[in-house]
Amino acid sequence: MVKVTICGAAGGIGQPLALLLKQSELITHLALYDVVNALGVAADLSHINTRSNVTGHGKEDMDEALKNAHTVVIPAGVPRKPGMTRDDLFKINAGIVRDLAAGIAKNCPEAHVLIISNPVNSTVPIVCEVLKKHGVFNPKKVFGISTLDVVRSSRFAFEINNAIDPQSTRVTVIGGHSGVTIVPVLSQIPGQTFTKEQLEALTHRIQYGGDEVVKAKDGAGSATLSMAHAGARFTNVILxxxxxxxxxxxxxxxxxxxxxxxSTAGFRAKTHLDYFAQDVEFGREGVSKILPLPTLSDYEQLLLGAAIPELKVNIIKGAAFITDDAKI
Known part of the structure; x- marks a missing residue:
């Protein structure tokens, strides 16, 4: 049996993510957990004629939702509002993610943990530190889903150059998953012919694409549908x-x-980073290999130089939330 649990399943990302994962032939049990409305979402999805069984779990039922899960996907937390950066979400979402990580350590310590909750640059270290405190941390099984940056890169590049296939072209995105920490390696797109102005505008749009959605929704939400698509894509790769x-x-x-x-020893020695977004090859255990950095253009080298200090701050902030927390 392959059980996949979504934590935050009744939210703006959780519901479309659950709908997309209900289509997977590799999932036999889709468990939906949220503090409100999870049972209703589960009842609705359970009518869809695919093989997976769907169960709903409310606020007091987290242990059952997580028990023996193969994969746990975490979109739980509050969405961004106008003027709010991903880092602004930290104080609100950090506690939510911490408690879910403790539940994972207790109920499914071998699970693959896929984190959507922002700010990912900080929430991934939070999950890792909690699992370390419980003695069940396996770095090959914890992932921050930065796939939306990849999806945006290929789509936005296509809008400039229609010769680029937005579906088959996968752009490597390195660094992190917020603002200047997002470094799309656009120079490696086959056949790309961007001008300097186009490249700068495209990079900025990828880095701050979330703001575009927040503004368009006029404070009523953030990037939920595109994030659900990206989350489902990454979850399916893991499965x-x-x-x-x-x-x-x-x-x-x-x-x-x-x-x-x-593979990462030299990079870690040079940057003093413990976490980084990079191309990863997957295997039965999760991470099979972290691939070397692609060749970067001079412009991308500058972007990486700007990303590293911000990443360090984000990572330290997330780790410190747990190492200084007496609750875990």
């Missing part, structure tokens, strides 16, 4: 690798670099 045993699958994701210490 294809870990359940179906499909080899050669690669996606950019924000991970603890201890997942592949040999």
């Amino acid at each position: 294809q690798a870990t359940v179906a045993g499909k080899a050669g699958l690669i996606e950019s994701t924000f991970v603890n670099l201890e997942a592949d210490p040999e």
Whole structure:
């Protein structure tokens, strides 16, 4: 049995994410957890004629929702509002993610943990530190889903150059998952012919695409549908690798670099970063290999230089939330 649990399943990301994952032939049990409305969402999805069983779990039922899960996807938390950065969400979402991580450590310590809750640059270290405190941390199984940056990169590049196929072109995105920490490696897109002005505008749009959605929704929400698509895409890659045993699958994701210490030793020594978004090849256990950085243009080198200090602050903030927390 392959049980996938969505924590925050009744929210703006959680509901469309659950709908997309209900289509997967690799999932036999889809468990939906949220503090409100999870049972209703589960009842609705359970009518869809695919093989997976759907169960709903409310506020007092977290342990049952997580018990023996193969994969846990976490979109739980509050959405961004106009003028709010991802880092502004930290104080609100950090406690939510901390408590979910403790539940994972107790009920499904071997699970693959996929984190959507923002700010990812900080929430991933939070989850890792909680799992460390419980003695069940495996860096090969914890992922920050930065796939929306990849999705935006190929779509926005296509809007400038229609010769680029937005579906088959996968852009490597390195760094992190907020603002200047997002470094799309656009120079490696086959056949790209961007001018300097186009490249700068495209990079800025990818880095701050979330703001575009928040503004368009006029304070009524953030990027939920596109994030659900990105989350489902990454979850399906994990399932294809870990359940179906499909080899050669690669996606950019924000991970603890201890997942592949040999490949990342030089980078860690140079940057003093413990977490980074980079192309990862997946295997049965999760991370099979963290791939080397692609060749970067001079412009991308400048972007990376700006990203590293911000990443350090985000990572330290997340880790410190747990190391200084007596509740765990």
